Amino acid sequence: MKKIWQISSQINKGLKNKFPKINPVVLQILFNRDIKTKKEIEKFLFPNYKSGLYSPFLFRDMKKAVNRIVRAVKNKERVVICTDSDTDGATAGALMFKTLKKIGVKDLDIYSAEREKQYGLSEEIIKKQLDLKTNLIITCDSGISDYNEIKKAQKQGIDVIVTDHHVEPLKLPPAFAILNPKVENDDYPFKHLAGVGVAFKLAQALLSDKRLKIKNNKAIEKWLLDLVAIGTIVDHMPIIDENRNLVHFGLIVLNQTSNLGLRKLFKNINLTLGSIKGEDLAFRVGPRLNVPGRIGYSNESLNLLLDNDPLSVDKKVERLEMLNKKRQDLVKEYLKKIVKKIGKNPKDNILVVEDNLESGLLGLIAMRLVEKYNRPSIVLSPKEKNVKGSGRAAKGFNFLQVLKNINKEYFFDLGGHKRALGFTLKPEFLKVFKKELRKTEKFLFKKEKPKLKIDIEMDLGDIDWSLIEGLDSLRPFGVHNPKPLFATKNLSLSNFTKVGKNGNHNKLLVRDENSGDFSKMIYFSSSKVMKDYKKGDKVDIAYRLGTNIWNGQKEIQMTVVDIKKS
Numbered sequence: 141m142k143k144i145w146q147i148s149s150q151i152n153k154g155l156k157n158k159f160p161k162i163n164p165v166v167l168q169i170l171f172n173r174d175i176k177t178k179k180e181i182e183k184f185l186f187p188n189y190k191s192g193l194y195s196p197f198l199f200r201d202m203k204k205a206v207n208r209i210v211r212a213v214k215n216k217e218r219v220v221i222c223t224d225s226d227t228d229g230a231t232a233g234a235l236m237f238k239t240l241k242k243i244g245v246k247d248l249d250i251y252s253a254e255r256e257k258q259y260g261l262s263e264e265i266i267k268k269q270l271d272l273k274t275n276l277i278i279t280c281d282s283g284i285s286d287y288n289e290i291k292k293a294q295k296q297g298i299d300v301i302v303t304d305h306h307v308e309p310l311k312l313p314p315a316f317a318i319l320n321p322k323v324e325n326d327d328y329p330f331k332h333l334a335g336v337g338v339a340f341k342l343a344q345a346l347l348s349d350k351r352l353k354i355k356n357n358k359a360i361e362k363w364l365l366d367l368v369a370i371g372t373i374v375d376h377m378p379i380i381d382e383n384r385n386l387v388h389f390g391l392i393v394l395n396q397t398s399n400l401g402l403r404k405l406f407k408n409i410n411l412t413l414g415s416i417k418g419e420d421l422a423f424r425v426g427p428r429l430n431v432p433g434r435i436g437y438s439n440e441s442l443n444l445l446l447d448n449d450p451l452s453v454d455k456k457v458e459r460l461e462m463l464n465k466k467r468q469d470l471v472k473e474y475l476k477k478i479v480k481k482i483g484k485n486p487k488d489n490i491l492v493v494e495d496n497l498e499s500g501l502l503g504l505i506a507m508r509l510v511e512k513y514n515r516p517s518i519v520l521s522p523k524e525k526n527v528k529g530s531g532r533a534a535k536g537f538n539f540l541q542v543l544k545n546i547n548k549e550y551f552f553d554l555g556g557h558k559r560a561l562g563f564t565l566k567p568e569f570l571k572v573f574k575k576e577l578r579k580t581e582k583f584l585f586k587k588e589k590p591k592l593k594i595d596i597e598m599d600l601g602d603i604d605w606s607l608i609e610g611l612d613s614l615r616p617f618g619v620h621n622p623k624p625l626f627a628t629k630n631l632s633l634s635n636f637t638k639v640g641k642n643g644n645h646n647k648l649l650v651r652d653e654n655s656g657d658f659s660k661m662i663y664f665s666s667s668k669v670m671k672d673y674k675k676g677d678k679v680d681i682a683y684r685l686g687t688n689i690w691n692g693q694k695e696i697q698m699t700v701v702d703i704k705k706s
């Protein structure tokens with residue numbers, strides 16, 4: 141699909157003169173990210189652990205939660221953690237488990253929610269905890285929507301502390317305490333913490349509690365940050381404000397982590413401690429830690445993060461690798477089948493696909509359909525007792541508006557935001573749901589070409605090591621702080637050759653006519669695109685900058701993102 145390039149408007153000379161020490165390209169990128177004043181720029185370029193984190197006691201119920209947990213330690217109560225099965229849930233659960241152990245909770249257990257059944261707490265778990273005489277349940281990355289289960293627990297004498305970051309439901313659960321920055325009457329100043337971020341704030345408060353007399357509490361706190369970095373990036377939280385500081389310091393900790401599960405997982409996918417970046421977490425580590433929640437057992441990633449036995453850790457890492465491969469194969473196979481069914485140019489504005497699919501993969505498949513067909517997509521998997529569904533859309537579309545026109549009685553559960561939906565339908569309403577969905581699409585859908593946001597147009601001669609260093613100061617990249625994208629126009633395509641095992645990639649040699657500079661670029665998965673080009677063509681290229689080690693030599697690597705004829 142051809143993309144429209146949107147090049148950010150250029151900053152003026154006055155601004156460049158105001159910040160003479162900052163590379164003007166870096167300044168332009170900061171400006172594009174809406175970081176404009178001296179104070180904002182300094183805060184962004186120089187993460188600070190002390191001033192960059194808010195006090196955990198800004199959460200409305202933090203004091204209450206801490207007091208309750210301190211009491212549980214003193215009275216040797218039984219405490220149970222309930223968490224979600226994805227990466228955010230697993231890291232949050234592991235972080236909370238380690239913290240509670242450190243502060244002296246002896247009778248401690250932990251559960252991951254079975255996604256197949258439902259998110260968060262279940263009646264089953266509550267019943268079991270009553271039998272086991274549990275006194276306190278702490279939820280991680282979940283709980284805010286579990287009104288009935290929490291009511292039941294509280295009624296029968298189990299206190300529940302909810303730590304979550306999902307949107308406030310219509311009715312807040314009657315929990316003992318709720319820690320969730322998204323809850324409206326909570327004044328916590330930063331709204332975009334991950335589930336693991338909220339768990340970390342509780343850990344911070346607990347470890348600093350005078351009554352618990354924790355030695356080296358600040359060091360213990362910092363060693364938890366590897367988990368925070370992973371959960372925050374993989375859960376697609378905006379890497380701004382407090383998250384930027386947590387992830388910045390989290391990556392420093394992670395690159396010297398003592399967590400055996402992480403060390404072996406990294407090693408298995410050729411990530412070297414000392415050089416692991418945010419992108420590695422997003423694209424390499426994340427899929428592997430997410431996969432058990434999709435097609436394996438819900439607690440597998442959590443167990444890996446808590447395991448200290450080398451032999452069993454090896455087995456767990458191998459199993460994640462196997463599951464990840466299986467996940468890739470399944471998605472490929474499903475997509476092939478679906479694409480065959482709906483053809484090349486479907487007439488529907490919102491794609492609705494229905495098939496007997498693994499429910500943990502629906503979101504991934506919907507996302508691929510959005511990429512392929514450039515329209516909102518909903519994937520349904522009808523089973524006898526329920527119909528699992530997942531929707532994805534590109535920027536500019538709003539599922540929440542779609543939902544306004546659909547009866548909520550059709551659903552067992554429903555959650556999501558503008559561009560992503562997850563739900564479970566009651567099977568008897570499947571037909572009418574699809575019908576009502578069709579009615580909404582007419583007035584909601586604007587077909588637009590996908591856009592590519594480009595930070596700055598440059599000459600090839602502008603690229604040097606000082607720029608690469610400047611770009612590194614913008615790390616960690618992630619949501620709301622994407623890896624910078626550059627464009628150079630009117631290049632001569634001097635040569636290009638197929639590379640890679642199957643010749644899928646291309647190596648390009650281009651020449652800047654103005655300066656006479658030559659540059660090599662790599663263009664992944666480009667065998668189809670490059671068929672339309674020949675040597676000598678005039679081209680515009682959008683690319684990213686990074687580094688690569690080649691024969692022991694560090695070199696600047698330019699990675700093509702898009703190419704056009706000039």
Ligand SMILES: [Mn+2]
Pocket residue numbers: 228229281305334335375
């Ligand atoms: Mn989460």
